[in-house]
Every structure is written in C-alpha cells, then in structure tokens.
Amino acid sequence: MRRDKIPDWNEAVAVPVEPVLDLHTFDPRELKPLLEDYLEEAHERGWSQVLIIHGKGRGVLRHRVRALLARHPRVAAYHDAPPTLGSWGATLVHLNVDKDGNIQDPATGKFFYNLDGPLGPSAWLWLGVGVVLGVALGAVWWWLR
Structure with a gap:
C-alpha cells in the first residue's frame, strides 16, 4: 500500500x-x-x-x-x-x-x-438587568423625595 x-x-x-x-x-x-x-x-x-x-x-x-x-x-x-x-x-x-x-x-x-431571535440571548439578559436597575433607581428616587 x-x-x-x-x-x-x-x-x-x-x-x-x-x-x-x-x-x-x-x-x-x-x-x-x-x-x-x-x-x-x-x-x-x-x-x-x-x-x-x-x-x-x-x-x-x-x-x-x-x-x-x-x-x-x-x-x-x-x-x-x-x-x-x-x-x-x-x-x-x-x-x-x-x-x-x-x-x-x-x-x-x-x-x-x-428567545434566540434577532436580539439573541445576551440582549435579553441585558434587558433584564436594565429593568432591574430601573426599578431599583425608581425606588431610591421615591424614597429620597
């Protein structure tokens, strides 16, 4: 061979x-x-x-x-x-x-x-982080006013 x-x-x-x-x-x-x-x-x-x-x-x-x-x-x-x-x-x-x-x-x-559509899974993660941060900042603003 x-x-x-x-x-x-x-x-x-x-x-x-x-x-x-x-x-x-x-x-x-x-x-x-x-x-x-x-x-x-x-x-x-x-x-x-x-x-x-x-x-x-x-x-x-x-x-x-x-x-x-x-x-x-x-x-x-x-x-x-x-x-x-x-x-x-x-x-x-x-x-x-x-x-x-x-x-x-x-x-x-x-x-x-x-959820793997056009945004992809990482975009959904960052969207969730943004929502949590927005709620937290809103709560702080409400408490400080």
Missing part, C-alpha cells in the same frame, strides 16, 4: 443523521457530545421522536444515555422501545419541538418561546 493512500484516523468523518442512532459503533467516552449534537440535529430537522440503540448488556450505557436524556431541554419523554424496535435494548425518545423551534413543557403542554 502506498503511503499517500493511508487514511488519517484523526480526521473527522461525517456520519449521516437518521431517526435511529446505533451507539454500538461509537466510543462510550464520546457519548455526551454525540448525543447532544444528535438531539440538536433531530430538533433542527423537526423530528418528533428518535430511537437510540444502546444494546442490552448490563445496562451501563442505557443508564448513561437516560441520564443525559433526563437533563436535555429538547427531550419531552423517553422509554423502552417497543419489542419490534429493540425492547429494553433501545430507548424511544420523544422530542418537544414545534415548527418555530419553541420548546414544549411535557408536564403542562405549554411552550417556552425561543
């Missing part, structure tokens, strides 16, 4: 994104960034549910996957897949997205609106 034909194993490889993610081919140390990127991509594509195959084994990977899902803002619910899709060797994840990118609270069904 010629030297210029040897692949660079450190180079990133594009993985096609599908509604099913099989974790058998990934390094367990890469689970957190992989799952976060995958769920964000699923959200951008507007998918309402995805299937994550972690295998049955001793349940270590299943536990780690579900711990990450429990804290992810795009996840409405998750549970064992139906028997035809892998049973307890896979987790069916329901995403809480709508077409505008708003996040739905699974408990109440209400949407939290996307």
